[in-house]
Amino acid sequence: MNKGKIIFLNGVSSSGKTTLAKSLQEQLIDPFYWLAADNFFDMIPKKYLNHDNMTIIEKTISISHHAIKFFSDMGVNTIVDQILSQENWMYECVKLLYEYPVIFVHVTCPLEELQRREKERGDRGIGWAENQLQQLNPKDNIYDITVDTYNETKEECVKKIIEFMNKSKEVTAFKTLWAQLKDLNYM
Numbered sequence: 001m002n003k004g005k006i007i008f009l010n011g012v013s014s015s016g017k018t019t020l021a022k023s024l025q026e027q028l029i030d031p032f033y034w035l036a037a038d039n040f041f042d043m044i045p046k047k048y049l050n051h052d053n054m055t056i057i058e059k060t061i062s063i064s065h066h067a068i069k070f071f072s073d074m075g076v077n078t079i080v081d082q083i084l085s086q087e088n089w090m091y092e093c094v095k096l097l098y099e100y101p102v103i104f105v106h107v108t109c110p111l112e113e114l115q116r117r118e119k120e121r122g123d124r125g126i127g128w129a130e131n132q133l134q135q136l137n138p139k140d141n142i143y144d145i146t147v148d149t150y151n152e153t154k155e156e157c158v159k160k161i162i163e164f165m166n167k168s169k170e171v172t173a174f175k176t177l178w179a180q181l182k183d184l185n186y187m
Contacts, residue, residue: 001073001074001075002075003072003073003075003100003101004071004072004073004074004075004076004077004078004101005030005032005072005077005078005101005103005165006068006072006077006078006079006080006097006100006101006102006103007024007032007078007079007080007103007105007161007165008068008080008082008102008103008104008105009021009079009080009081009082009105009107010082010083010084010104010105010106010107010143011083011106011107011108011109012083012085012109012114013083013114013118014109014114014117014118014121015107015108015109015114015149016107016109016149016154016157017036017081017082017107018036018038018081019149019154020107020147020149020154020157020158020161021034021036021079021081022034023154023155023157023158024079024158024161024162025079027158027159027162028077028162030077031077032077032078032079033071033076033077033078033079034078034079034081035064035067035068035071035078035079035080035081035082036080036081036082037060037061037064037081037082037083038081040060040061040063040064040067041057041060043060044056044060058088061086061089061092062092064082065089065092065093065096065097066096068080068093068096068097069096069097069100072097072100072101090177091181094174094177094178094181095178095181097174098174098175098177098178099175100174101171102171102173102174103144103145103161103164103165103168103171103173104142104143104144104145104171104173104174105143105144105145105146105147105161106141106143106145106146106147107147107149107157108146108147108148108149109148109149109150110150113150142173142176142177142180143173144164144168144171144172144173145160145161145164147160147161
């Protein structure tokens with residue numbers, strides 16, 4: 001069975017990942033399931049979901065990474081909406097998926113716009129995006145493609161991702177990250 005394709009949207013809170021994921025689902029010819037880290041966190045009983053309980057947060061992130069792998073192993077295409085803001089999250093994700101067809105998409109937006117979106121949404125802590133920006137950058141900022149949800153319209157971002165997916169024979173970001181992590185003895 002062929003592995004399902006994975007479009008991995010990595011960006012800070014309020015950068016536009018969810019909007020892009022939903023738009024990609026509408027535009028892509030083949031069905032793509034949407035796996036959002038927020039959905040996995042929604043499964044946790046609220047009394048356990050806080051920043052003081054890192055054990056449950058770490059476990060939930062790990063579950064989401066294994067779910068991505070499982071979906072792909074089942075031949076199911078997925079759009080992943082997640083923030084790899086912790087090194088150990090990135091390491092685990094790369095270790096699990098470096099041999100998979102992952103298009104690693106950097107979803108970016110200027111800080112001022114992130115702050116505006118946070119205030120407008122009202123469901124995010126003020127300052128989350130700024131804090132995550134400082135933690136987000138994978139090793140050497142390696143991605144297959146970058147989209148800017150401020151300087152490009154939603155339609156332009158989606159078109160750019162789909163065109164990349166249709167033209168690229170092989171994606172390289174996760175393989176490159178894997179090689180770097182192995183060289184640094186992280187794996």
